[in-house]
Amino acid sequence: MPDLSFIARNASFLFDGLLLSLTLTAAGVIGGLAVGIALVLVRLFTGVVGNCVVDAYVFVFRAIPLILVIFWFYFMVPLILGRPVGAWTSAIVAFTLFEGAYYSEILRAGLKSVRAGQMHAALAGGMNRAQALRYVIFPQAITAMIPIFLTQAIILFQDTSLVFVVSLHDFLTATTIIANRDGRLVETYASACLVYYLICLAATAGVDRLKRTFAR
Amino acid sequence: MFIRKISLLAAIVTTLLPTMARAQDADTALKRIQQTKAVTIGFRESAAPFAYLDEGRQASGYSVAICNRIAQEIGRKLNIPHIEIRYVPVTPQTRIPLIANGTIDIECGTTVNSLGRQEQVDFSYAVALAEGRLLVKKNSGIQDLSDLNGKIIALAAGTTAERYVRAVLDRTKINVRVLQVRDNAEGLLAVNSRRVDAFVNDAVLLGGVLRTAQNKDDLAIVGKPLSFEQVAFMVGKNNSGLLTIINGTIARMLASGDLHRLYDQWITPYGVPIDGAVDALFKIEAIAE
Amino acid sequence: MNYQWNWSLLLDEPYAGWLLAGLGWTVALSVVGWVIALPLGTAIGIARTSSSRWLRVLSGFYVSVFRNIPLLLQMFVWFFVVPELLPDRLGLWFKRDLPNPEFWTAALALAFYTSGRLAELFRAGLQAVPRGQVMAADATGMSRPQALRHVIMPQALRIILPPLTSEFLSIVKNSSLALTIGVLELTAQSRQIENFTFHGFEAFGAATAFYMLVALILNLVMVSLRRTLTLPVAV
Numbered sequence: 001m002p003d004l005s006f007i008a009r010n011a012s013f014l015f016d017g018l019l020l021s022l023t024l025t026a027a028g029v030i031g032g033l034a035v036g037i038a039l040v041l042v043r044l045f046t047g048v049v050g051n052c053v054v055d056a057y058v059f060v061f062r063a064i065p066l067i068l069v070i071f072w073f074y075f076m077v078p079l080i081l082g083r084p085v086g087a088w089t090s091a092i093v094a095f096t097l098f099e100g101a102y103y104s105e106i107l108r109a110g111l112k113s114v115r116a117g118q119m120h121a122a123l124a125g126g127m128n129r130a131q132a133l134r135y136v137i138f139p140q141a142i143t144a145m146i147p148i149f150l151t152q153a154i155i156l157f158q159d160t161s162l163v164f165v166v167s168l169h170d171f172l173t174a175t176t177i178i179a180n181r182d183g184r185l186v187e188t189y190a191s192a193c194l195v196y197y198l199i200c201l202a203a204t205a206g207v208d209r210l211k212r213t214f215a216r
Numbered sequence: 217m218f219i220r221k222i223s224l225l226a227a228i229v230t231t232l233l234p235t236m237a238r239a240q241d242a243d244t245a246l247k248r249i250q251q252t253k254a255v256t257i258g259f260r261e262s263a264a265p266f267a268y269l270d271e272g273r274q275a276s277g278y279s280v281a282i283c284n285r286i287a288q289e290i291g292r293k294l295n296i297p298h299i300e301i302r303y304v305p306v307t308p309q310t311r312i313p314l315i316a317n318g319t320i321d322i323e324c325g326t327t328v329n330s331l332g333r334q335e336q337v338d339f340s341y342a343v344a345l346a347e348g349r350l351l352v353k354k355n356s357g358i359q360d361l362s363d364l365n366g367k368i369i370a371l372a373a374g375t376t377a378e379r380y381v382r383a384v385l386d387r388t389k390i391n392v393r394v395l396q397v398r399d400n401a402e403g404l405l406a407v408n409s410r411r412v413d414a415f416v417n418d419a420v421l422l423g424g425v426l427r428t429a430q431n432k433d434d435l436a437i438v439g440k441p442l443s444f445e446q447v448a449f450m451v452g453k454n455n456s457g458l459l460t461i462i463n464g465t466i467a468r469m470l471a472s473g474d475l476h477r478l479y480d481q482w483i484t485p486y487g488v489p490i491d492g493a494v495d496a497l498f499k500i501e502a503i504a505e
Numbered sequence: 506m507n508y509q510w511n512w513s514l515l516l517d518e519p520y521a522g523w524l525l526a527g528l529g530w531t532v533a534l535s536v537v538g539w540v541i542a543l544p545l546g547t548a549i550g551i552a553r554t555s556s557s558r559w560l561r562v563l564s565g566f567y568v569s570v571f572r573n574i575p576l577l578l579q580m581f582v583w584f585f586v587v588p589e590l591l592p593d594r595l596g597l598w599f600k601r602d603l604p605n606p607e608f609w610t611a612a613l614a615l616a617f618y619t620s621g622r623l624a625e626l627f628r629a630g631l632q633a634v635p636r637g638q639v640m641a642a643d644a645t646g647m648s649r650p651q652a653l654r655h656v657i658m659p660q661a662l663r664i665i666l667p668p669l670t671s672e673f674l675s676i677v678k679n680s681s682l683a684l685t686i687g688v689l690e691l692t693a694q695s696r697q698i699e700n701f702t703f704h705g706f707e708a709f710g711a712a713t714a715f716y717m718l719v720a721l722i723l724n725l726v727m728v729s730l731r732r733t734l735t736l737p738v739a740v
Binding site: 060064065066068071072075079158159161162175176179185186190192193196197200204 | 674678684695705706713717
């Protein structure tokens with residue numbers, strides 16, 4: 001049985017790291033959803049130009065690696081703004097804008113999944129476009145989208161480990177610091193794998209259950 | 217179609233960026249400190265004894281101790297009674313961009329003053345001297361850089377070692393493969409796991425990282441000094457007000473002997489006592505009132 | 506700040522060379538990772554739909570391991586942990602004597618991570634082929650491998666082609682994580698240039714442009730592939 005007492009000794013460091021990872025995930029989901037909704041609204045209510053801009057936005061953020069986005073926001077944005085941003089804020093902004101691109105595509109697909117006939121019927125029933133979206137399309141689309149949102153959130157939880165490159169002490173960064181300091185690489189990294197695995201597995205199982213409930 | 221959209225976007229971005237980049241005023245760091253009532257100090261997490269994250273997750277070390285004094289002095293000069301000190305972890309690769317973009321006010325680690333870096337940042341008075349040497353396994357038989365032909369060495373990305381070692385290698389036609397590591401802890405790890413044969417860095421830093429190793433007795437610091445450099449604190453360009461306070465604090469700490477005490481506490485145990493060049497440096501920098 | 510724009514610096518030596526070398530490593534990592542991941546992912550994906558319960562459980566475990574641990578952590582495990590668990594000689598070979606150990610470590614990490622995602626994709630694709638097709642193949646006396654090869658796979662491949670191209674784009678982007686174990690790929694090189702020249706906008710801009718170019722090319726490839734592979738029957 002390997003000696004795991006050093007993990008107990010560093011428990012609070014690891015726990016704080018995990019908390020930071022989860023907070024970043026929550027912030028990324030909420031911010032990303034807000035940006036995603038905004039992008040979809042731009043698509044719905046502006047013409048060709050708006051669609052073009054959103055297309056370009058989505059294309060750029062889906063083409064470049066998240067690490068590069070984080071570098072942009074950590075190193076370059078303070079130069080543009082003329083004031084410091086800090087690792088925490090820049091990571092949240094990077095995640096928000098990055099996830100926004102993905103969420104807007106999920107939203108778009110979700111809205112498309114509601115058949116066009118529904119829209120026509122609502123309009124024929126005397127609703128205007130906004131009302132039709134609000135009362136007819138969105139409620140149906142959201143049910144279809146929630147599991148996909150949550151799956152995306154699990155992916156984001158894993159991606160938060162990338163804040164490693166800006167020295168934020170998330171779970172993975174705390175793990176590497178402890179691994180290097182105590183020289184116990186095998187045990188430390190194995191434990192970290194187990195923690196991520198169990199969390200993501202549990203979350204995935206939860207999403208699957210939700211999916212089945214909706215399908216009923 | 218996509219291509220058109222992208223080129224449109226690129227055109228917008230390239231025209232916007234330069235106009236958004238503002239001209240910088242003087243002493244931005246002091247203004248920032250005045251506004252936030254806090255000094256933001258960049259420190260290294262794995263550069264003992266100069267700066268490191270201790271067991272209690274606090275910034276610690278020789279440079280950090282000096283900078284804490286500097287922060288108090290800044291608070292006194294700016295009439296901020298309980299000035300807050302914020303610590304931001306930096307790595308050799310992030311420290312200069314973070315000074316340049318204003319995320320940190322002072323970098324208190326183990327940065328070597330070089331002409332190349334002076335084009336981007338300014339340096340305080342030196343607080344220590346650095347000599348590049350090799351960390352090796354004792355049983356490897358490696359005594360100097362010349363023994364490394366056909367071997368693998370680790371260099372920390374973003375350090376001056378990266379440049380002077382490459383220069384020596386080119387000059388002496390020694391053929392080695394270089395592995396870039398992120399910091400000193402990873403350099404030690406690379407030597408210990410036999411991924412590389414030697415890790416090149418400042419001897420004091422090598423001593424600092426050696427102390428954390430479980431197998432100290434298997435390792436040695438060897439070789440003729442590969443460099444002679446000054447370790448100093450960094451601030452952004454056009455911050456003469458801040459630099460005056462920093463240098464004043466260092467000079468007064470030297471005159472009172474406080475800096476010598478810190479040096480003896482942190483650095484002397486690593487075999488570099490205050491004599492010879494360090495002694496001369498400290499005498500010269502103890503500028504009178 | 507007084508930012509002095511200097512885009513031509515990217516064309517100067519050694520920086521132009523660095524960028525191209527970085528691009529080369531990025532492409533090499535992606536292609537090598539992909540070449541390993543594709544057959545592996547296909548096999549695991551088929552095992553996921555197998556009639557043997559054991560195969561299904563094992564392949565399911567494989568997929569869940571590689572999908573539920575962050576790629577960055579997987580990369581660290583391959584780099585720091587795996588060589589220590591191997592027999593001494595093999596571990597040393599993996600760390601030192603292999604040409605470009607960091608590259609191969611990163612490529613392996615990418616390959617296994619991607620294979621988990623591809624397996625799920627193949628499973629979904631295989632299950633999307635109507636059951637009637639399988640039964641029809643059975644009825645004509647085809648064996649299970651024959652049915653897979655001639656009836657199910659061709660249809661499944663058409664279904665998963667669009668997500669497959671976006672998976673390739675993912676592996677290109679994910680290859681940037683190799684910078685954490687010392688591979689000087691595109692993102693690492695742009696950072697290196699920033700470190701040497703302090704022209705971050707140009708350096709990061711060049712990397713961004715290269716990644717966009719790769720995505721653009723993949724987009725075009727996907728469109729033309731879809732055109733040639735679409736069956737003449739209207740779906």
